[in-house]
Amino acid sequence: MSASTAAPARKRWPSSPRRSPPATAASPSPPRRAAWPRTLTYWLENVALHHLRENTHTRYTTCINRYLIPGLGKKKLTKLTAKDVRTWLNQLRTTCQCGARGIDAGRDEPRCCAVGSCCHKLLSPLTLTYIHSVLKSALEHAVREEEIPRNVARNVRTGTPRPRRFEPLTADEARQFLTAARGHRLHALFELALHTGLRKGELLGLRWEDLDLDRGTAAVRRTLQRTSTGGLTTLPTKTRASEHRIALPARCLQSLKHHHEEQQRDRHTAGTEWQHNGYVFTTPQGRPIDPTNLTRTFTTLLCKAGLRRIRFHDLRHSTATLLLEQGVELVVIKELLGHAHIGVTATVYAHVRLRLQRDAIDSLGRALDHP
Template sequence: MAKKRGQGEDSTRKERKRGQGEGSIRKRKDGTREARLTIGVDPETGKQKQISKYFKTRREAQEWLAKAVHERATGAFVEPNKVTLKEWLDRWLKIYAKQKVAVTSFDFYGTLIRCQIVPAIGHIELQKLKPIDVQEMYAEKMKNGRLDGNGGLSAETVRRIHNVLHGALKQAVKEGYVSRNIIEAVEPPKANKEEVTPLAKKDTDQFLSAVQEDRLYALFVLALTTGLRRGELLSLRWQDVDLNKRTVTVRYTLARAKQEEGPTKTALIFKEPKTAKSRRTVPLTQLAAQVLKTHKARQAQERLFFGQAYQDNGLVFATEDGRPIDPRNFTRRYTRLMKKAKVGHTRFHNWRHTFATVLLELGEHPKVVQEMLGHSKIATTLDTYSHITPGLMEQAVAKLDAVYGQKGSPSS
């Protein structure tokens, strides 16, 4: 009895010969199909490079070949590989990130990769990594991500993890390890806006009065009247200060970073600011210029006292024997001085916020404040100090009243 047309066709009919470049499909003894496709030429051997994949049915093999041929033609094809996320992150960090980011950022990236990302999803192959894998990791990190076991990471830290993964996967796409950056399909947590807490004038007055005899008194005056960051203040050299023109120029920032070689794991480094706007010249108030002159004279006495033991680095703010002040040691000193002044503790960065807040409340243009702070974009300044906006709007309306008065108001 003759078989009906199509009956058992997929299992008994001879496989159709495919055109050149379309790949091939071979029936195996166990009934499955092997699809093969030439993807290029091995530059070392000169032989063709082929990939193969196995399927239960011919239709599945045809669909895969059609997709692979299309991706090859459009440049979207990615050769299968078993590179894990951990392996790729290690490569990306050493080859790409190290050349682009600041030393402190590089150290932070390494910590996030080593302590947060790799333990969670580092074992997954790049080509098998899915958005849901990363999304679930974010949720877990927000809940239980702290290394000390006391709860979850902040939204800001998880967003930094997101940025690291996005940058790494973007480069993986460029190098052909994956066809798309799956991090673009992942939603990071919403950023918590930084709480700006400027010091009240009575607190700054009380603090400066209590530390007037301290050898770093001038540093606090500069912080309050220039808005310089901690690392910028600690990296200032006398060649960056012009007491006649009353200006200071920010050229470097001081930070502690890991080092691959050396007697210690970390070392103090002077590095360039991360943006062009951060390299800036800021005018000095009369008070700041005067206390710097006094500070310079005091430093000269310290240099004479130590003699040849003095390590002259040309720093404005240094240890008594001329060495750079470790930012961590400065923070400890600052905390002790806050207690001495009997002022409620506030982080040193809030002195910078105080500087900006006072200027804006006095009606200074945000663009001027942006330039003095070294923000790369005015949007950063406006977003950071948006709490002042209502008061500025009231001042603006008051100015309009001064110009127009009651003119044009309807008569009663």
């Protein structure tokens, strides 16, 4: 059960067959005055395909087919201006998507734009920022290919969207949750999640060879995700910084040792149906756990504990928030979470730090008022 020190070679979309571009896609480089849709298709299928994770590539493709081509498809690449981009983004920002994408017209009983009663289902600022970033990436490639002299999308400002809100567990709620999970076959996973802040895919991608229970460490080397072509697939961690080694608290070490014993009993019970793959957390038959199934289990345990419904990822936020409240330095939390830059940690948990600063200042004020 000792961790090996050699990290596996990083690669993109492992263990899944590489998709062949559709027959209609033009593999050669597009002509200098190519139409905008053809340029986007070329970039997706000949450039982005080899540099993005499969799920990210799928999101890029959806974004381009749903927004960029319908909105800017009639423009020639060389004629595209910053004003065109700004006008298009402003239109997206104020247009009901039920009507623009034909959602309402496709319903059995139209209830929005198709019947003259708009629900004003608008895109969120985060979605608009994402669309803008995909456009900038596509145009940046066109600049490198010398199809256009500059990236006009960089001259357009979309504003800084508010960070996604999260609802971390309080210390009392975390204790309630762990109590409800006690006795569950995945109790060690939830305890590890709350004590280390590992992501869902990182937890499910852990193998016994990554753990050194004698030294009390774990090496985070991969993530387990479901992709459209490969099913459950092992991928490199989200970033290079995410591939790191963490210390395990004594409580987690005890839970993991108990979990290993339980897994051995499952293996004996399953007999020839057991699928040995070395994963720490598996189904009773030894198969990898689907992330969606883990989310269902998590939601059930929240209900059992009488807690409000939160996302699984909020366990990660709970870890960081509780550590900050205990006075742990930001740089230590950054290393534990595997953030590439401390600025990411500082930005995500800025509101927590501000609250702690306010508490500290109030404490100082009380001390000065009442010696």
